[in-house]
Amino acid sequence: MSEAISAVDHDDHSHGPAKGITRWLFTTNHKDIGTLYLWFSFSMLLIGGVLALIVRAELFQPGLQFVSPDFFNQMTTNHGLIMVFGAIMPAFVGLANWLIPMQVGAPDMALPRMNNLSFWILPFAFGMLIATLFSEAGGLNFGWTFYAPLSTTYAPDSVTFFIFAVHLMGASSIMGSINIIATILNMRAPGMTLMKMPMFVWTWLITAYLLLAVMPVLAGLVTMMLFDIHFGTSFFNAAGGGDPLLFQHIFWFFGHPEVYIMILPAFGIVSHIIPAFARKRLFGYDSMVYAVASIAFLSFIVWAHHMFTVGMPLAGQLFFMYTTMLIAVPTGVKVFNWVSTMWRGSMTFETPMLFSIAFVVLFTIGGFSGLMLAITPADYQYHDTYFVVAHFHYVLVPGSLFSIMAAVYYWFPKWTGKMYSERLGKLHFWFSFVGVNVTFFPQHFSGLAGMPRRIPDYALQFADFNMVSSIGAFIFGFSQILFLFVLIHGIRNGKPAAARAWEGARGLEWTLPSPAPYHSFTHPPKVTDDEAHA
């Protein structure tokens, strides 16, 4: 294919990757750093998964079987923190590193050295976080939302390590976001106007702005905790004139945009994959862009819907209820567009497409349970029950995580030059799909029946639902070992992949040979209408 050959730059005197470990330590190559991010997040997924399985093993039956309540709390806390900050977020940053320069026709990220730094502080941050589990002071046990005073007055001494770990993660995210925005705004190939950008690039541009806006808020919050714990201030201490509720307001001012940070890039990914396997253009590209932008804006004015039960005036409850429900409008636009893209398309169901369709269906379920939670009077019943657990796992696991898996399968041939085994990939999909639903669907019922979250023991009437849920969790957990096997098997034994590995794939990255050369687009490519906004 001539287009593939012309994209390789023969005048380039730079060489391939360095040999050995230093390649990975000192690399400034966006593809290497993307790979590092992805493997890092996969290892975090496995660690966070083990913690989740300890939780589910304890909840298999009522009563205390395996762990003490305090250790149980440490498991839920670290599971949440590791999955949110260690698995989902770095995976999206890794995908951004791999894909954004190729999709906008740039040779690399705008700030390659900072890129190296933003990855390499992460292992230290998570090393510090996970080390607290083994500390004499006791592991973090205050929930991933670390509400004061649980995380200040009543926290184990290891909380200081947690604070510094969060600072490092925040620094990493801020640097990564600056890099992504600078790349997208300045390094697009000539002819790629903003409204011709691929959806993944659009969603990441908006996500990066969200990160820039809220990561300093998170850093400020943990800094206030640090001062309360060590320097005698009383930001969150009522006895000294502070207010523990202030903590929740600041946390959720960060936290709500944060949950969209974890889903917007997923929207971008499925907006690539569904058109590719429906062999149609994305339906309603412009409305997709506006929908993402409106969701991002709305994310800043809904935070208190996480705190309906703290005692808010009626006006506040109504405001946060209505704005929250408003988010369903742009989200509905997106789901409508994905379905319309599939409508009368020539669909095939390869693994990435299966994950993407499951994403649309299951994320929508998670969205609807979110709408139920948005109804203030109903939330008084659901608050802090397993219904909430079911809701956010439906948007995060078959939502964000499935989209990441879909992306890995979809771009796997471009990254490695090999094709994974479709049969194994589908097997992985079906195990994951069944596992995730068996795990989380019963939690809706136990939640509606009143089972509180974050408890190691529960009343007998919840026993059956919990047993089903635990069985599902182990199916889902072990099917990720299969995922690892599919990837390694594909890298080692996969058949060579074509430059345009999927028949319906569009976008500049597919004009490059597979695997993508170490240095690509050293001269800007020509953006044809055909490859624009894939």
Add this chain to the structure above:
Amino acid sequence: MQPSAQQTQIRTTVKKLCLIVVVMCGFVVAMVPLYDLFCEITGLNGKTGGRYTYDPATTTADKSRMIKVNFITNTNDGMVWDFWSEKGGMRVHPGELRAVNFYVKNTTDKVMVGQAIPSVVPTAAAEHFHKTECFCFGQQILQPGEVMEMPMRFIVGRELPNNVQSINLSYALFDVTESFQDAAIATGGG
């Protein structure tokens, strides 16, 4: 070597983005006083104001209205003092100055310091509940076994919304011995 046009553009973008980060850092610092101000204006978290000064000549009682004021005393987790009020509640007219006594007893054999934090429900009444004298304005240092009588004088403002018929004033008593000692050491006092 001169930076290329693209590098210059990237630098400009990065500078703008860093500005966003700095502004958001400023925002989170400003959030603390803004939150306090917001609560003070709206009375949202039920906090009452500081010492109230008024002119007895111009403040008259509104005899047409009667408000029930209830007093609730709590001790926070870990605080072992006894804490009670002489009355569970009283009926007052808006605009009249009234007094009630609260008591604390240090039930331990150590010198301890307590701090009471008030909260008013309904929150709409918080900004109209004025205290001319309150033990919550300061901290109480009690010797082992000591009992202290603590007067509180208050006026329910005449501007209290008409739909409010009763007010709950709740005090939570905190043990602040540790931070008091830290502060005393820091200031060189004893």
